Amino acid sequence: MPTALITGATAGLGAAFARRLAADAYSLVLVARDELRLAQTADQLKLRYGVNVEVLPADLATDEGLARVESRIREGVDLLVNNAGFGNAGHFPHVPVDREVRQLKVHCEAVLRLTLAALPGMRERDRGAIVNVASVAAFFARGTYSASKAWVVNFSESAANEVGGPRIKIMALCPGFVRTEFHQRASMDTSGIPGFLWLKADDVVREAMRDLALGKRVSIPDLRYKAIVAVGRLVPRGLQTFVSSRIGK
Numbered sequence: 566m567p568t569a570l571i572t573g574a575t576a577g578l579g580a581a582f583a584r585r586l587a588a589d590a591y592s593l594v595l596v597a598r599d600e601l602r603l604a605q606t607a608d609q610l611k612l613r614y615g616v617n618v619e620v621l622p623a624d625l626a627t628d629e630g631l632a633r634v635e636s637r638i639r640e641g642v643d644l645l646v647n648n649a650g651f652g653n654a655g656h657f658p659h660v661p662v663d664r665e666v667r668q669l670k671v672h673c674e675a676v677l678r679l680t681l682a683a684l685p686g687m688r689e690r691d692r693g694a695i696v697n698v699a700s701v702a703a704f705f706a707r708g709t710y711s712a713s714k715a716w717v718v719n720f721s722e723s724a725a726n727e728v729g730g731p732r733i734k735i736m737a738l739c740p741g742f743v744r745t746e747f748h749q750r751a752s753m754d755t756s757g758i759p760g761f762l763w764l765k766a767d768d769v770v771r772e773a774m775r776d777l778a779l780g781k782r783v784s785i786p787d788l789r790y791k792a793i794v795a796v797g798r799l800v801p802r803g804l805q806t807f808v809s810s811r812i813g814k
């Protein structure tokens with residue numbers, strides 16, 4: 566059975582990846598900070614899908630947490646989903662610097678280090694895949710969150726250019742607004758986001774897995790967001806930023 570390690574696997578998109586990969590008969594390694602919730606998630610997946618599930622509690626904003634996950638990855642994983650992430654309440658330059666740095670550690674340092682931990686084994690076996698969860702925000706200049714996600718997209722494409730191929734796939738996943746715990750955790754007001762822009766986590770994961778199988782390097786689930794990104798690339802950056810600031814954070 567292939568093994569998938571998913572960070573941020575207890576809620577939202579990570580939990581949707583866990584359900585999908587369990588249904589595809591992957592053995593799972595679930596990473597998040599909340600140990601009780603990890604254990605409950607693992608029990609539900611084992612019961613429903615009959616797969617092996619390991620839990621690995623770790624805070625990816627810490628060296629110690631990252632080292633534990635790196636060490637498990639070096640034992641061998643076939644699919645790595647770098648999904649853990651969060652938004653900070655407030656906007657640059659009013660967010661305290663320690664929270665900004667935590668976000669960079671989880672969004673960028675963890676993605677870099679866990680990818681580096683996974684690649685040697687994947688190259689030795691000449692197979693494997695890495696999905697780095699970025700965001701549609703990566704294509705717009707909307708503060709430090711979007712800047713960190715732009716790094717994830719650029720890094721994933723660069724890594725795919727350097728070491729990717731038909732048997733080692735590296736893909737950035739760029740969802741739009743998804744109904745998860747993300748916005749509530751970041752105390753974000755979502756009342757300005759039109760209903761038609763919300764995606765379901767399971768739909769995002771289904772499209773991501775299809776794009777991964779097709780060998781895409783950047784996946785933008787759903788036609789609505791493909792269109793938004795395409796139009797965004799055509800208009801001047803200033804106008805793009807103004808319009809995107811009108812439709813939520």
Ligand SMILES: NC(=O)c1ccc[n+]([C@@H]2O[C@H](COP(=O)([O-])OP(=O)(O)OC[C@H]3O[C@@H](n4cnc5c(N)ncnc54)[C@H](OP(=O)(O)O)[C@@H]3O)[C@@H](O)[C@H]2O)c1
Pocket residue numbers: 572573574575576577578579596597598599600602623624625626648649650651652671698699700701739740741742743744745746747748750
């Ligand atoms: N929801 C959206 O609209 C949206 C849109 C585009 C991109 N994204 C991206 O999608 C990814 C998943 O977000 P989501 O919406 O599914 O969020 P979510 O529902 O809030 O889930 C976040 C998950 O990450 C874990 N996590 C958070 N900080 C962590 C840390 N320091 N170390 C380890 N695990 C951590 C959480 O568990 P613990 O709290 O137990 O650690 C939880 O399992 C993120 O990278 C996010 O930026 C989300």
